[in-house]
Amino acid sequence: xxxxxxxxxxxxxxxxxxxxxxxxxxxxxxxxxxxxxxxxxxxxxxxxxxxxxxxxxxxxxxxxxxxxxxxxxxxxxxxxxxxxxxxxxxxxxxxxxxxxxxxxxxxxxxxxxxxxxxxxxxxxxxxxxxxxxxxxxxxxxxxxxxxxxxxxxxxxxxxxxxxxxxxxxxxxxxxxxxxxxxxxxxxxxxxxxxxxxxxxxxxxxxxxxxxxxxxxxxxxxxxxxxxxxxxxxxxxxxxxxxxxxxxxxxxxxxxxxxxxxxxxxxxxxxxxxxxxxxxxxxxxxxxxxxxxxxxxxxxxxxxxxxxxxxxxxxxxxxxxxxxxxxxxxxxxxxxxxxxxxxxxxxxxxxxxxxxxxxxxxxxxxxxxxxxxxxxxxxxx
Amino acid sequence: xxxxxxxxxxxxxxxxxxxxxxxxxxxxxxxxxxxxxxxxxxxxxxxxxxxxxxxxxxxxxxxxxxxxxxxxxxxxxxxxxxxxxxxxxxxxxxxxxxxxxxxxxxxxxxxxxxxxxxxxxxxxxxxxxxxxxxxxxxxxxxxxxxxxxxxxxxxxxxxxxxxxxxxxxxxxxxxxxxxxxxxxxxxxxxxxxxxxxxxxxxxxxxxxxxxxxxxxxxxxxxxxxxxxxxxxxxxxxxxxxxxxxxxxxxxxxxxxxxxxxxxxxxxxxxxxxxxxxxx
Amino acid sequence: xxxxxxxxxxxxxxxxxxxxxxxxxxxxxxxxxxxxxxxxxxxxxxxxxxxxxxxxxxxxxxxxxxxxxxxxxxxxxxxxxxxxxxxxxxxxxxxxxxxxxxxxxxxxxxxxxxxxxxxxxxxxxxxxxxxxxxxxxxxxxxxxxxxxxxxxxxxxxxxxxxxxxxxxxxxxxxxxxxxxxxxxxxxxxxxxxxxxxxxxxxxxxxxxxxxxxxxxxxxxxxxxxxxxxxxxxxxxxxxxxxxxxxxxxxxxxxxxxxxxxxxxxxxxxxxxxxxxxxxxxxxxxxxxxxxxxxxxxxxxxxxxxxxxxxxxxxxxxxxx
Numbered sequence: 001x002x003x004x005x006x007x008x009x010x011x012x013x014x015x016x017x018x019x020x021x022x023x024x025x026x027x028x029x030x031x032x033x034x035x036x037x038x039x040x041x042x043x044x045x046x047x048x049x050x051x052x053x054x055x056x057x058x059x060x061x062x063x064x065x066x067x068x069x070x071x072x073x074x075x076x077x078x079x080x081x082x083x084x085x086x087x088x089x090x091x092x093x094x095x096x097x098x099x100x101x102x103x104x105x106x107x108x109x110x111x112x113x114x115x116x117x118x119x120x121x122x123x124x125x126x127x128x129x130x131x132x133x134x135x136x137x138x139x140x141x142x143x144x145x146x147x148x149x150x151x152x153x154x155x156x157x158x159x160x161x162x163x164x165x166x167x168x169x170x171x172x173x174x175x176x177x178x179x180x181x182x183x184x185x186x187x188x189x190x191x192x193x194x195x196x197x198x199x200x201x202x203x204x205x206x207x208x209x210x211x212x213x214x215x216x217x218x219x220x221x222x223x224x225x226x227x228x229x230x231x232x233x234x235x236x237x238x239x240x241x242x243x244x245x246x247x248x249x250x251x252x253x254x255x256x257x258x259x260x261x262x263x264x265x266x267x268x269x270x271x272x273x274x275x276x277x278x279x280x281x282x283x284x285x286x287x288x289x290x291x292x293x294x295x296x297x298x299x300x301x302x303x304x305x306x307x308x309x310x311x312x313x314x315x316x317x318x319x320x321x322x323x324x325x326x327x328x329x330x331x332x333x334x335x336x337x338x339x340x341x342x343x344x345x346x347x348x349x350x351x352x353x354x355x356x357x358x359x360x361x362x363x364x365x366x367x368x369x370x371x372x373x374x375x376x377x378x379x380x
Numbered sequence: 381x382x383x384x385x386x387x388x389x390x391x392x393x394x395x396x397x398x399x400x401x402x403x404x405x406x407x408x409x410x411x412x413x414x415x416x417x418x419x420x421x422x423x424x425x426x427x428x429x430x431x432x433x434x435x436x437x438x439x440x441x442x443x444x445x446x447x448x449x450x451x452x453x454x455x456x457x458x459x460x461x462x463x464x465x466x467x468x469x470x471x472x473x474x475x476x477x478x479x480x481x482x483x484x485x486x487x488x489x490x491x492x493x494x495x496x497x498x499x500x501x502x503x504x505x506x507x508x509x510x511x512x513x514x515x516x517x518x519x520x521x522x523x524x525x526x527x528x529x530x531x532x533x534x535x536x537x538x539x540x541x542x543x544x545x546x547x548x549x550x551x552x553x554x555x556x557x558x559x560x561x562x563x564x565x566x567x568x569x570x571x572x573x574x575x576x577x578x579x580x581x582x583x584x585x586x587x588x589x590x591x592x593x594x595x596x597x598x599x600x601x602x603x604x605x606x607x608x609x610x611x612x613x614x615x616x617x618x619x620x621x622x623x624x625x626x627x628x629x630x631x632x633x634x635x636x637x638x639x640x641x642x643x644x645x646x647x648x649x650x651x652x653x654x655x656x657x658x659x
Numbered sequence: 660x661x662x663x664x665x666x667x668x669x670x671x672x673x674x675x676x677x678x679x680x681x682x683x684x685x686x687x688x689x690x691x692x693x694x695x696x697x698x699x700x701x702x703x704x705x706x707x708x709x710x711x712x713x714x715x716x717x718x719x720x721x722x723x724x725x726x727x728x729x730x731x732x733x734x735x736x737x738x739x740x741x742x743x744x745x746x747x748x749x750x751x752x753x754x755x756x757x758x759x760x761x762x763x764x765x766x767x768x769x770x771x772x773x774x775x776x777x778x779x780x781x782x783x784x785x786x787x788x789x790x791x792x793x794x795x796x797x798x799x800x801x802x803x804x805x806x807x808x809x810x811x812x813x814x815x816x817x818x819x820x821x822x823x824x825x826x827x828x829x830x831x832x833x834x835x836x837x838x839x840x841x842x843x844x845x846x847x848x849x850x851x852x853x854x855x856x857x858x859x860x861x862x863x864x865x866x867x868x869x870x871x872x873x874x875x876x877x878x879x880x881x882x883x884x885x886x887x888x889x890x891x892x893x894x895x896x897x898x899x900x901x902x903x904x905x906x907x908x909x910x911x912x913x914x915x916x917x918x919x920x921x922x923x924x925x926x927x928x929x930x931x932x933x934x935x936x937x938x939x940x941x942x943x944x945x946x947x948x949x950x951x952x953x954x955x956x957x958x959x960x961x962x963x964x965x966x967x968x969x970x971x972x973x974x975x976x977x978x979x
Contacts, residue, residue, distance in 0.1 A: 070549050090552040103550035107568045116564070117554030150651035168554065386888075389786030393798060396783040399856070400805050403816035406826055410819060419824040463698035470691055475699065481966070482702040488909070488965055490917020492934045493954045496941060497709035500951070504712050526705040529698065558690040587810050590919050590938075604811050611815050611924065615822065623812040630807045638800060 019082075021046045021204050022067070022172060027076035029062050036062040038228035039076070044172075044221075049198050049205045051215040053252075054225035060208045063225075064174050067206065068097045081171055091120070096170040100177040102161035104149035110136075110160050111145035117168045135163045138197065155186050162194070166201060175207040179214060191217045212252050216240065224248050245380045246294055255296040255376065256343045262287045270377065271314070276337055278314035282372040287379070296376035299346040303369045304333060306360060316369040319343060321362055335366060343368065404627060411620035418615035428621040437606065438622070445586055445603040448517060452524040453582035459525065460532025460577055461570070465562075467533070468540040469548075486527040487534070495594030498523045502595060516600030523595045524585040531584060532577035539573035579637075710958075717951035718744040728948050748952035758936065758953065762960065765933040768847070769915035772854040773862075776911050777904065779855075780862035784903075785896075787863075788870040799867070806860040814853050814924050821849050821925070845927030853921040858914070862907040869903025870896075909965060916961055933957060 020043035029037040037059040044050050052060040065071045067078060069090030078085040080094060096117070105113050111132055118128045136142050139159040149157055158178065165173055178194065179187045195218050198205050209215050215222050216236040223233040224247075232239055232248045243249040246257055260274030269282045272295050279295045287293060309316055319335035322342065326349075333345045345368060351359070360366060411429075415422025432438055463483050466473070486494060502512055502519050512519055551565045552558075567574070589604035596605065610616050719728040752758040787798045805813060820826045821843040828840040843849055873896065881891040897904075919934040926932070937957070941950040 068549075068553055070552075090549070091555050091557055093553075095553070097550070097553045099546050099550055101544075101546055103546040105547060105551070105565060116551065116556070120555030120557075120560065147654075148651065150648065151654040153655050164550075164554070386789075389782055389789060392779065392782035393786040393790075396779060396859075397798075397801055400801070400859070403813070403820055403856070404805070404808075406819060407812070407816040417824070418819055419822060419826060419829060459698045459701060462694050466695040466698065470695065473691070473695060479695070479699050479702070482706050483698070485706065485962070485966070488913045488962055490914065490934055490957065490961070492917055492919055492937045493958060493962075496937065496950060496954050497713045498705065500712045500716055500947070501705065501709040522705060526701070529701075533698075583807055589811055590934075593938075594941075604809070607809075607811050607815075608920070608924075611811075611818065615815075615819055619812075619815060620819075623809070623815065626812060627808050631804065634800065634804055634807060638796070 020044060021048075021081055022206075023077075023079040024063075024067075025077050025079075027063070027066065027078065028074045029059075029066060029071060030074050035228050037066070037073070040228070040230060042223065042230070042233070044204065044206065046204055047202055049195065049207065049218055049220045051219035051222035052206065052208045052225055053210070053212060053215040053222055055210060055251075058225045059228040060210075060225050061176060064097070064176055064206065064208045067172070068095055068174050069093045094171040095174055096165040096168055096172075097174040097176065098161050098165040098178050100180060102149075102157050102181070104157060104160055104164070106149055108148070109145065110141065110147050110149070110152070113149065113160060114145075114164045114167050117164065121168075131167055135167045138166075138200070139163045154182055155190065158182060158190065162197070166197075166203065169201075170203060173203050173205050175205060177209055178207060180209070180211070187214070194218060216252075224251060226251075241376070243296065243376055243378065246296070246378050247380075249296040249376055249378055253298060254344060255298055256302075257294050257296045257378065258341075259292070259294055262291050262293055269372070272377075275339055276317050276341065279375055280314040280372045281375045281377055287377065294378040296378050297343075297370055298374070298376070299332065299344040300330075301370055301374040302343070302345045304335075304345050304347055304360060305367050305369075306364060308367055309369055315372060315375075316367060317343075318365065318367055321360055321364045321366055324360075324362065333360065333366075335368060407620055408624045408627065411617065411624040413617060413620075416617060418617050418620065428617040432618045432621045432625075435618070437601070438603075441601050441603045441606040444517065444600065448521050448524060448602065449582045449585040451521050452528060452585040453578045455521075455525045456528040456532050456581035457574055457578045459529040460581075461536055461567075461574065463529060463533040464536035464540055465566070468537055469545070483530055483533050486530040489527070491588075491590035492594075494527055495523070495591040498526070498591070499594045514599075515595055515597030519595040519597070520592050520600065520602065523591050524581075524588060527591065528581035528584045531580050532574075535577040535580065536570060536573045539570055543569055579633075713951045713954055716947055717748055717955050718746060719948050720745055720747070721946055721948050748948045749956070751949060752952055752956060757931075758933075758956075761931045761936050762933050762957070764931055765916050765918075768850060768854065768930075768932065769912050769918075772851055772858065772915050773908050773912045775851070775855050776859050776862040777908060780859055780907065781866055781904075784863045784866035784870055787867055788873075802860055802863050802867075806864075810857055811920065813857050814921055817849065817853055817856060817925060818844060821852070844925065845929050847926065847930050849925035850922050850930050850932075853925040854911075854915050854918065857921070858911040861910040865906040865910065866900065866903045869900045869906075873899055913961070913965060917957065 022042070022044040024040060024042040027037055027040045027042075028035070040063065052063060054060045062071060066073050067080075067085075069085065069088060085093060105116065108116065114132045114135060115128050118131060132145070133142070136145060139162060141156060141159055141163070144152065144156065144160075149160065152160065158181065162178070165175075179190055182190060191214055207215070207218055209218075219236055221233065221235055222239060224231045224239060226247060231251075232244050234242075239248060240252055243252065243255075246255075249255040249257065258274040258276055258279070260272040260279065262270060263273045263278075264271035265287055269280060270287055272279045272281065272293060274295060281295070317337055319337045321333055322336045323334040325332040325334075327346075328349070330346045330348050333347065335343045335345055337343060410418050412424050412426065413420075413422055414425035414427060463479075467476075467480055467483070498519075499515075502515060505511060506513065547565050547569060548561050551561045556564060587604065588602075589608050592602050593605055593608075596602070601609075607619060607622065611619055716728050721728060783802070787795060787802070790798055818825075822828070823840040823842065823844070825844070827843065828837075831837045832840065877895055877899070878891055881895050882888075886894065916932075917934040918932060919938050922930045922932040922935045926935075933953070937950055937953045940946050940953060
């Protein structure tokens with residue numbers, strides 16, 4: 001079964017790359033006066049592991065539940081594999097869902113939980129048994145099929161839930177916060193397992209999560225959601241390195257943001273004058289001159305030094321260390337600029353902080369600088 | 381919340397339980413009194429039990445009451461379940477407010493009003509349709525279902541709300557059609573509530589005097605009607621004997637229920653331990 | 660299982676899920692309709708309709724016939740339908756002091772009994788909540804047990820205690836405290852005892868449920884901030900258990916007001932309560948129009964305010 005899926009996996013990629021598996025158009029959902037999902041468009045392709053990332057109440061779960069068929073949209077359409085889902089009830093959709101709380105049936109054994117979905121289709125008993133056996137092998141729970149969910153640990157329940165939703169070989173698997181109930185250490189380990197399983201079975205995954213690290217690790221593509229809308233859709237690298245808005249820059253990782261105006265828009269660069277000096281950017285976008293804009297700098301992309309840089313020019317500022325937070329592998333420096341703004345800078349702790357000879361300490365005057373390609377240009 | 385219980389609270393519990401149980405204990409003791417006058421002690425005897433068991437009237441009242449209670453409890457549980465599902469799981473529908481109001485109203489409705497209104501209904505129905513020709517088993521059962529389904533619905537609603545919807549959604553997501561979801565997931569999950577709802581409906585029916593008095597007809601005497609007609613005229617030792625038997629039956633039933641719950645708790649505890657052992 | 664059958668099955672499963680959606684939607688629509696309709700129709704027929712009939716009878720005239728009331732619609736010889744509505748019954752119960760006094764007396768008895776239940780029920784519920792893990796279920800069991808036994812027999816038990824030759828009088832005489840038995844049975848006092856005794860579990864159980872849910876750390880926090888136990892009770896515990904107090908009080912007050920059995924058995928003819936008057940009007944005087952008018956008045960004066968109250972209560976405290 002699994003091998004077969006793998007074959008499909010490759011053919012899907014070659015044939016259907018151009019035609020999206022899931023097409024969402026103008027989808028809107030209101031609860032009373034509150035707009036949960038606001039006129040959303042989205043295409044998801046075969047074989048993707050797509051993450052919907054956002055804070056609580058941003059509409060990500062509602063979007064997932066509309067895909068599963070638990071909520072009816074006020075407006076807009078969902079097509080899965082070219083078929084309109086508008087009037088298809090949840091039990092006839094080619095999707096399966098892994099619930100946040102797992103929703104394992106407490107009155108059934110692991111085996112019966114997993115077989116439940118297969119029993120709803122007319123399928124010979126021994127084939128159900130075969131499939132249950134195969135999927136339990138995939139999630140490494142072969143010895144536990146006679147247990148009830150209450151007799152399993154959190155991690156095992158999570159795998160049973162995954163197995164139960166995968167065993168029907170859905171076209172689309174919807175995962176609602178699949179790792180949220182696990183403790184931190186197990187969660188990190190399971191992230192990779194989940195991505196591996198997805199690669200093995202080749203089913204398209206849509207994962208809802210509020211954890212940005214989880215989204216970055218898991219997804220092949222992700223969408224950042226806020227107030228029912230998509231703020232940005234792209235690969236994790238695109239979203240982290242090239243956020244389009246202050247919201248995304250600040251939501252994913254942290255960012256120091258400066259307001260400014262475009263003073264020069266060259267063919268290969270943009271020059272932005274901000275209240276803390278000139279910022280030179282040598283990548284991508286072209287922006288209309290004199291437009292209000294924001295530039296963002298990730299704390300880890302800023303270079304910190306006590307000695308003044310040799311040349312003067314753009315992409316450097318002076319400040320004073322106001323506070324230092326020791327985080328173990330890195331330290332975070334809060335640097336106050338001359339205009340009073342505080343800038344966060346992180347630096348790896350390559351030496352132990354006790355050897356104070358070269359280290360920077362409180363009240364030190366420091367120089368901040370960065371590479372022109374690491375600046376983020378934020379248009380809103 | 382548990383822990384320290386002040387002396388005052390202990391005293392109150394003791395007094396409260398004494399208040400509850402002394403009358404019942406006396407009731408039981410006097411059932412073994414030889415004397416015909418209940419309060420006058422005439423030595424130990426079981427003669428009133430013999431009188432009770434020999435009474436044709438008592439047996440037929442018991443059998444009628446049990447029949448009504450069984451049919452009532454079963455239908456009240458089914459209707460109560462359907463009503464609770466409608467209220468909790470189906471969102472908005474036309475007439476939902478009216479429906480919810482009618483469902484809960486019997487809980488606050490004085491029995492005399494319910495009884496009177498059902499009687500005039502049965503009489504009107506008879507005038508118009510010629511049914512029910514005689515009042516008795518059928519009319520009492522209908523009346524009992526109408527008010528006891530409210531109690532079942534409340535019990536089931538609380539449980540339905542508490543257990544959330546995700547299990548049913550999961551079943552539906554895995555391809556189960558609505559009826560299958562009901563039988564495979566919802567009903568098994570609701571079993572404790574359904575059982576206690578059934579028992580509640582059964583007891584309410586066995587216990588009802590006022591409504592049954594209104595909607596019964598000649599010849600149909602339920603146990604409470606029989607008891608009431610006898611004790612209105614004063615104390616009767618055979619009624620003490622009957623009370624003793626009822627208390628005994630109830631105590632045994634509740635003890636069994638408690639035992640089942642205790643075993644369930646123990647099983648949950650074992651499950652938790654098992655879950656902790658595995659990695 | 661070989662590859663072939665597997666793929667056959669798989670396509671069939673896929674086709675199933677690709678079936679036109681109409682079928683599935685129809686089933687679901689029907690499903691909702693069936694589930695809602697059965698109890699809805701039952702309640703319309705056996706709960707709502709009777710009230711309209713009661714309302715109809717309440718505006719009819721007493722007649723010596725079967726059933727003993729006049730028709731609202733009458734066909735005269737010329738074929739014209741005349742509608743006869745008389746408000747005499749309502750005017751009668753408003754003007755005759757018997758009904759008004761009885762109603763007030765019922766409310767008074769019910770209110771006092773409710774208060775007594777609360778006064779004793781609260782500490783009992785609190786005491787059970789504060790009991791150890793072993794005693795708690797036993798106490799709870801002991802409170803619930805009387806609730807499952809016959810209501811009628813619990814009232815009967817007090818007849819034996821309160822009668823002139825009853826247990827209490829016998830003990831008092833034996834102790835030499837009194838010479839002549841005190842009349843307790845067939846007094847208002849007996850009715851109070853009966854109501855408090857039979858309805859006490861209805862007060863204790865909601866209070867228990869409410870107190871049990873209360874976060875124990877609130878009490879600790881209050882103590883930590885220097886509050887004495889009594890102060891903590893009145894400032895923290897009691898306000899937070901108001902929903903339980905209200906629920907318990909309603910569960911006692913409403914049925915107590917309309918009580919028929921207790922005033923009849925323990926009050927004899929000496930205590931008038933509205934439920935008993937209604938029953939007698941109906942069964943002894945066979946005055947159905949007046950009985951219906953009393954029922955409707957009772958409904959408006961007692962049940963409706965409570966439903967409205969609960970509706971707003973539910974709105975202000977309830978979530979979604």
